Amino acid sequence: MLERKVLDHMRRWKSRARGREALLIEGARRVGKSTAVEQFAKNEYRSSIIIDFSRLPRDVRSIFEDQRDDLDTFFMLLSAYYRTPLHTRESLIVFDEVQLYPKAREMIKHLVADGRYDFMETGSLISIKRHIKDIVIPSEERKLEMDPLDFEEFCWAMGEKLLSDLIRNSFETSRQLPDALHKRAMRLWREYLLVGGMPQAVNEYVQSRDFNEVDYIKRGIIDLYLNDMGKLANGDAGKLRSIFSQIPGQLSKHEKKFTLASIDREARSRSYDSAFFWLEDARLTNICRNATDPTVGLGLSEDNASFKCYMADTGLLVSQVFADRRSTPSEVYRDILFDRLSLNEGMLVENAVAQQLRANGRRLFFYSRYARGDSQRTMEIDFLIVRAHDDANLRARVSPVEVKSTKRYGTSLLDKFERTFGDRLGRSYVLHPRQVASSGQRTLLPLYFAFCL
Structure with a gap:
């Protein structure tokens, strides 16, 4: 159980x-x-x-x-x-x-x-x-x-409750884990990316460690969802299935905002509103909306026409990536696990972080601004959250969160964001594959810390 x-x-x-x-x-x-x-x-x-x-x-x-x-x-x-x-x-x-x-x-x-x-x-x-x-x-x-298992619950299922408790303590104290435990946590995180948090898939992986059986279960769940779209969508089944099938392609782009033109060049957002609502209401997707004027009330400035669409479970996203074949061989899963397959891991990692934030009861927001000809005002931040800020008597502040899937990365966009909105911000967070580190009002955290935010 x-x-x-x-x-x-x-x-x-x-x-x-x-x-x-x-x-x-x-x-x-x-x-x-x-x-x-x-x-x-x-x-x-x-x-x-x-x-x-x-x-x-x-x-x-x-x-x-x-x-x-x-x-x-x-x-x-x-x-x-x-x-x-x-x-x-x-x-x-x-x-x-x-x-x-x-x-x-x-x-x-x-x-x-x-x-x-x-x-x-x-x-x-x-x-x-x-x-x-x-x-x-x-x-x-x-x-x-109720959401799929988050990473902490996955750790519990894998018999790693002591490690997950240590991760929470490390987050609260800003102390690094010993290298051996950091490596073990990163390995568990990569397994979580592939298995996801659907209980049937997690149970199978705990018992068999067989990615092929896990993939079989996940594909069965996806088929169930597609059948529901056909039965319950009131004429929107085609739109729902088009959106659902496009999610991996949209997330694999550098610019992850969902573009309807990828579905239909003549598509208009109003005609697809009900389809996106259906998918979000069914808890099959997590919609992340653009907060154009980041303040503590992020929803006050949300732009409903500018959004990112994540899958509610990252394990299902992996199976959806390989939907062009009947099953995903175990070798493909192992190659992804050991970073031997050319795959845009950034989309899996960002989707998984969205899943952790959503499991914590947060609505999802990001920031995006494009200023033609003005690179200093053009920027995009992966996520915005509101947290109590220790340097403001624990009053709520906006915290930008950037997600990095590789050890080598830049932070120029985050730097610009902090310069532009510094008086509104609390602590900034960068989630990356490395150990905990801090610099001023910026904290760098291992990716597996995402469930703590």
Whole structure:
């Protein structure tokens, strides 16, 4: 059983909500929502009932349809059907894949008001029209997004929890790891780039260390997503699949902003807005938007027409890179692992950093400005985050983050950015393959530190 951080968020919800609201776990399919909720229910409650709406029995459906106005009978019949006693304030009822039966989600308002039990829901594509049509969305519902495993969780799965704890301590104290541990962490990071954070793929790699089997699993997940696009996209399936297939090519360019012309020279952003929303809502992509006037409220200056589109899981990105063949041979994975294959590793590394930031609950922003004929005003910064700044009494400041996949690199763009916006900035970060180092308000961190930001 994989250890997941989302369980800590669930425990905090239980303690804070005390039955006054339900918790909706949103995330991509196969990200581990149902498994995490089952584990939480087993550990935290005296009893639980998990209703899987992807295979809703006729008898259970009739309970929802016929007894929604008589909660005493509703609970009594559920308890009898699932052979599970329910205990006031000690039992949890879970609506699994609730998007498949929206009427159950609508009942949450009345179930929470009743107050006898706790309620959780899991779902994907919760916001698309067909899943909310003709229902009143309950205000007594708290949402929690669940992402693929981040690098720290991957370390836990690989039996390296002590190393991940040491990485966190090193980040907080700005101390270097011993060289042997740094090399081990960099090796784990490269494995993470290839395997990614989808639980089924991670479990397979932990057990077999077989990249061929891992690739088989990842391709199955990609096929599942493509099938969902065909079934649920309401006429946008072609656009969705075009965008999805273009992500590796877009990220492999030096200029990583997504250009619709690569899909269709006549394409207009307005006609593709719904497709990008669908992919982001399904948690298949992470959209990074341009904050044109970097201040603590990064969203105040976001330019929705200028964005980068990352895949939500870097392991899936690797399999998508080689989508022109039926499978990716293990030899290709090993060549990438040992840096023997000519591949734009920068796109994998930047995608993985985006994945870590997103797993930490951050919206993704970057900075880009092009001034024709004025090189001093032309610059692009990979990511912008907001952090408490130790030299400003821990007040929030904008921190630029640059990602470097090689040991030899330049920082001229970061230098310009710091000169231009210095009074607004906190500490700057460069993520690179080398050890920890600091210079003034700039900190250089190994790539595997990204989950700490």
